[in-house]
Amino acid sequence: MDQVRIDNTKEYPYLFSPLKVGKYLIKNRVIALPVHTGFAHKDGRVSSWMINFYAGLANSGPGMVIVANAAVSQDGQVSEFNLRADRDEFIPGLGKLAKAIKQKGALACLQLNHAGRFARTAHPLLPSPITSSNLSFNVESLKGFMAFFPFEQRFSLTKNFFNQVKTWRYAMTDEDRQRVINDFAAAAFRAYQAGFDMVEFHGANGYLLCQYLSPFTNRTESGSGCDFKSRTAFSLEIIRAAKKKLPKDFPMG
Template sequence: MGSISVNTENTAAPGVPFYTPAQNPPAGTPLNKDSVPTLFQPIKIRSLELHNRVVVAPMCQYSADDGHLTDYHLVHLGQLALHGTGLIIVEATAVEPRGRISPQDSGLWQDSQIAPLKRVVDFVHSQGSKIGIQIAHAGRKASTLAPWIGGTANKTLAEEDVGGWPNDVVGPSAIPFDETNALPKELTKAEIKGLVQKFAETAQRAVKAGVDMIEVHGAHGYLICSFLSPLSNQRTDEYGGSFENRSRFAREVVEAVRAVIPADMPLSLRLSATEWMEWAGQPSWTVEETIKLAKVIPSWGVDILDVSSGANNYQQRFPDNRLFQIDIAREIRKALRADGIDLIVGAVGNITDAQTAYDVVQEGPEAAGELALVARQFLREPEWVLRVAHELKVPVKWANQYSRAGPRTDFSKKF
């Protein structure tokens, strides 16, 4: 009579330089994969496979030390991997010191910044989740204070005495974002070429740190975004004027990044789909121009379009509709599919509840995208993925160490 073999080893997570139990499958994976909503179905993008469609959108934390991530970031991002997210994107990470939004922003312009990023990457991987990074240049919105400081002091600009660089802020044209921001210096063509190279070098460092994907930040009024808009870009050379000229810097950056990262690594581009300035009666960046750009970026090597909006002009006027940004993502996706373009769309903006998350990615013609990017809701509820699964009646794996708790079913009891 044969004996029953029981594996009593607490198997270690592979490929990380420390011991932690392997999460197999990762938290947030459905236990029964039959008839689960699209939100909890896997997706493969080049070589990257996500176990669900929930993505942690980049969120500035103003907590880096001369661009270096710290233990704060390990805890902040690590808890989100522990609670089941499919992909985490590290906050906007500057390609040069003057490209930071604030003196405490994340950076990857020098090799010493690789190791602290890798520490975060290793932990996320140990939980079975994937991690990307958003590389960025703040442009004319650089050298500002962390929002809780600026709000308290009724001030935006970070002066030199607090580590700022108000006299070395740059942009496509010498047009400030508003009266509280620095007056930017117009970039020369040589400086533009240098910045393209810095984006590429930053991407190479991110690859060395072990990230699974890279996103280029072309939204929210930062440098690439400000080149796209005719309101902030009034150049008369080959980087200004026509749609093709205004999008030239974005193309050069994306193509330079694509050229230095692995061929099987996904590349994402975040755009502000409109700057919400149509009301002013002047040429501005619009959804129509975003659709035009979206149709060509696959030829640049982009796999994911991350659809955001606004923040390039302080006079912007948002619509009175909580899900306006998701509606734009849906419009862009429909236009792409109508032309047979399978560019993956990420929808973001006020995804705070289970039903909205479900609707955003549920397979079908009305889907707003293939990925649901969530930001501030994770600051409220790090375990949001698990709660959404519970509300959608999708049993999912919990982290081994937390599995004895599981979702509460009887709320009349204290514990």
């Protein structure tokens, strides 16, 4: 079967042109975005399956590949097979992964994350306690989500969700916050040591940094949402701490 090539260069004239980011020249503006795979070993090490997967992505032609969801703390993992960057023992595997991506002509970026309330731990970390009484959700949106699952699974999903809500009762202490700030900075330095060209701090999808940024999950003692300056303070502290450890020309996002 003949391949059909779609030429979008007229509509998007800069799509395949190089882009300068710090000291790097990205060959085009196509980025392989971070999508959690669960391809790591159970102990968080890089697996050959993960290396082959990301090398394949890089070989498809993007200017940069972002490796998804490396946990910065043992208590910040999203899944059972979560990639980890919280100890030096993970650097060799991360190095092999970065090398495999770069050998295919793409820049390698490592996304760093702490899952916060969604972490696989009995006592997840949160900016503020969340209970069923102050949990904000859209009923119609929830119905639409549940419709994707077979009817017999919906009750267990609801039960599991509210069992998870029961663990969202404890706000992070100053000591917890400082530890996680240090964990992010240390993980960023490990990414640099492993040969990644840049790092991305995961601030979306309801994970810890996102929880700090949202007025629904970062509240004052009176229950109202914190102001913008207060909500961004934690992320900015992480960036400052990482900058102290990394070369000045090492990009972060």
